[in-house]
Amino acid sequence: MGKRFMRFAGAGVATAGIAVAMILGTAGSAAASIVPVNHVELCAEGNYSVYFGSSARGGWTSREVQPGQCSFIDMYYAGSSLEVLNVRGVYNTSENTFQIATVSYFPGVSGLGIEADGTTANSGAGAYIQTF
16 A cells, blocks of 8 residues: 555656646746737836837837837838847937947847836936846
8 A cells, every 4th residue: 555655646746746847837938928029118217218220121210218108119020130229318308319238139030128227327328228
């Protein structure tokens, strides 16, 4: 009776381990797809507006997102070519702009989230981005 119980208990532990691995594996892949393919979510969390441009699109620029706001931007592109997005801020005291960062992105392969944070202090040196 002892061996039968051990065999049954071992099978239960193995089954539980597989179930946990499946749940964790699913959670990881769901977290990786926050923004839909062919889209960029641009958020302005600093004290300045933000936008980005793409030289691959002939100098095209996104709409300007105001502080405290987020916007989904459709980046539909036939294919999955690499694009380099030039993220820029707009000073909160003038219409002048400043460079924050560049981000590489494959529109046909994934979505991209860009959150602009920090302040325009020290000529924009306090501004930075986080991607998700």
